[in-house]
Amino acid sequence: MASTASRPVVASQKVLSLLDHLHNQSRAQESSFAMFLFYMGRYIRFLFSKQPQSSSFDDFVRDKFIALEPEKCDFLYLLARASGAMNVVEAGTSFGVSTIYLALAVGQNVASKSTEPVMPGKGGKVIATEKEESKAAKAREHWQQAGQEVEPWIKLLEGDLLVTLPKQLGETDAVDLLLLDIWTPLALPTLKLVKPKLRHGALVIADNTSSVKLLYKDLLDYIHDGTNGFRTMTTPFSGGLEVAVYLPELAQ
Template sequence: MASLVGPSAISASPRVHALLARLHAASESQEKSLSQTWFYLKRLAAFYLFSTPWGTAADDHMRDKFVALEQDKCQVMYLLLRSAGALNVVEAGTSFGVSTIYLALAVGQNVADQKALLGRSVVSGRVIATEKEPSKAALARKHWAEAGDEVAGVIELREGDLLETLKMDGMPDVVDFLLLDIWTPMALPTLQIIKPRLKKGAIILADNTSMARPLYKEYLDYIHDAANGFKTTEVPYSGGLQMSVYLPGEGI
């Protein structure tokens, strides 16, 4: 799919637009480097040839990498959240917090819209972000602080193993949107943890489902099984973007 990106896709201050442009440029530079391309090729080859799982060596390699969701995907994600009026969002895989800024912008603006519509001063919304690497979590917080009031108070970062932190107290009763931008073995377990909280019509995005299709096999088998309550399609962005909607009880 051809990518047409521009500031008109999101509502944000010039400061936030400049921040996002800078962070996306840094992430893209890393992704296009020969060392990163070679890492991905070795990772896929190891899986195809030896069924090698993700391990500590891969974690070490990725510790200082952005691996941010691409700008065009972030923009369509923001628009989906605004259209749906999403108030409670879970992000599996925060890294340096780039995509989190888009999520927080959308949720904050949806909260403001609901306050105006309902005439209430108290309408809540949250982005539950997750990151296991302390160094990445620290940089994410720095980027959010730079974004300022437009995202302040919306993001709750849960540090550690998301398969544990997403089970802790304080989760929203209803989740409107789930972003799976995480290593492939974590995608299905994360969805299964959040699924009891998904509202009917909740949107789930999973990144790089075309590029890493064999690694996503269990996840894709699950969401394509009508018994599990999802309608799903792959959007042909770079690497693939699986978009699913939770519609339990609607059959095949």
């Protein structure tokens, strides 16, 4: 385990230890032969049928973390801190691992901009979305274990995000960061849903845009089209991590 001082994430040892534990569980799942077959099957299915998932797909992933790797989470935390993000949307929460990083960043950003003592959960929020009831329950359990550094800064929307998110966005200030860690068919619809609330300079981050580039075609075509106001690059993390900045004045 890395020492607290050497890690980019600022958090109590309790939270850092919890994150190590969750990442170890996720890593064990990801390294299994069953997961390899699952990912290969998903990709082959898409190549032949253009259908990226099925009911059996949903059944298989119901008890899987499918979490961002630790180095991606560290990077996500640093981006959120550097951008001063206080209103974040996470599409695809799963067991809530990356949500912890985002919540830490949001709480610390709020504190850094306030001259008064900060009441946990006031002044910023991570709006997390998860359609699977069992995963939402596990995420809440993990956030409760993390405690006041994390839990008050998260609002979880359960169910179809295309249904639950619009109302919440109507009650939310401009969005500073959008994380798309969700099944690829929902990536572009989610971006289009959140886009009217993106502030100038907002970050949009999507995982595995190199390893499953074909599945992300619609999203990548959209953000690479200059008329939509994004400037983007694929960072060289395993599988690719897309980082786009919303700069609407540069739309051509």
